[in-house]
Amino acid sequence: MPHRKTSVAAAALLGLSLLAACGSGDAPESAAAPEAGAEEVILANGMTPKEQIDARQAHLKNYGKAFKTISDQLKSSDPDMAAIQTAAANLVSESEGMDTWFPEGSGPDSGVKTDALPAIWENPGDFSQQVANFQTEAAQLSEATKTDDVDAIKVAFGETGKTCKSCHETYRADD
Numbered sequence: 001m002p003h004r005k006t007s008v009a010a011a012a013l014l015g016l017s018l019l020a021a022c023g024s025g026d027a028p029e030s031a032a033a034p035e036a037g038a039e040e041v042i043l044a045n046g047m048t049p050k051e052q053i054d055a056r057q058a059h060l061k062n063y064g065k066a067f068k069t070i071s072d073q074l075k076s077s078d079p080d081m082a083a084i085q086t087a088a089a090n091l092v093s094e095s096e097g098m099d100t101w102f103p104e105g106s107g108p109d110s111g112v113k114t115d116a117l118p119a120i121w122e123n124p125g126d127f128s129q130q131v132a133n134f135q136t137e138a139a140q141l142s143e144a145t146k147t148d149d150v151d152a153i154k155v156a157f158g159e160t161g162k163t164c165k166s167c168h169e170t171y172r173a174d175d
């Protein structure tokens with residue numbers, strides 16, 4: 001089918017020339033701009049809103065994983081203490097720098113999908129307090145997991161869970 005072949009080739013050529021047109025920036029300073037078509041919003045920390053939101057969501061997913069591991073083990077009649085200890089340590093290390101994950105411009109107004117509510121930027125003092133409360137409880141949980149005192153671990157786990165819930169109630173959509 002020679003005719004069809006020709007039009008496919010023509011389409012491919014057209015695609016190539018479009019790519020070429022996009023690739024050749026007119027201004028020299030645009031050479032470093034990575035995402036063609038994306039709005040060039042750069043946050044104060046040098047990240048794009050999408051990079052920042054992706055990064056914090058990845059950390060938060062890991063909170064969820066660590067939390068589920070601990071929860072599952074604490075329900076077991078023979079909890080895997082090593083798994084609990086590792087998960088609690090991960091929760092602490094994942095949460096390092098959490099107070100820097102929500103810079104101005106990384107909320108829903110950025111146009112990037114996020115469950116972070118505008119309330120975060122309306123109440124920065126309270127939000128930071130919630131971060132600090134969580135980090136304190138997570139550190140205590142991690143300390144508790146270094147003992148074999150399952151009851152103490154359960155208490156610390158419950159207190160940590162309250163800080164997740166408290167923050168989500170005010171600052172996270174869909175909860």
Ligand code: HEC
Pocket residue numbers: 053056057058060061063064067113114115116117127130131134160161163164165167168171172173
């Ligand atoms: C200081 C506030 C705060 C604390 C504390 C907090 N979170 Fe969140 N969490 C958020 C916000 C805000 C989002 C939405 C982030 C986004 O979409 O940009 C979120 C999102 C999440 C997500 C979804 C991530 C995704 O996009 O897939 C999980 C899972 C999660 N949190 C688990 C936890 C767990 C478990 C804890 C406690 C161990 C916790 N969070 C503590 C504020 C908090």
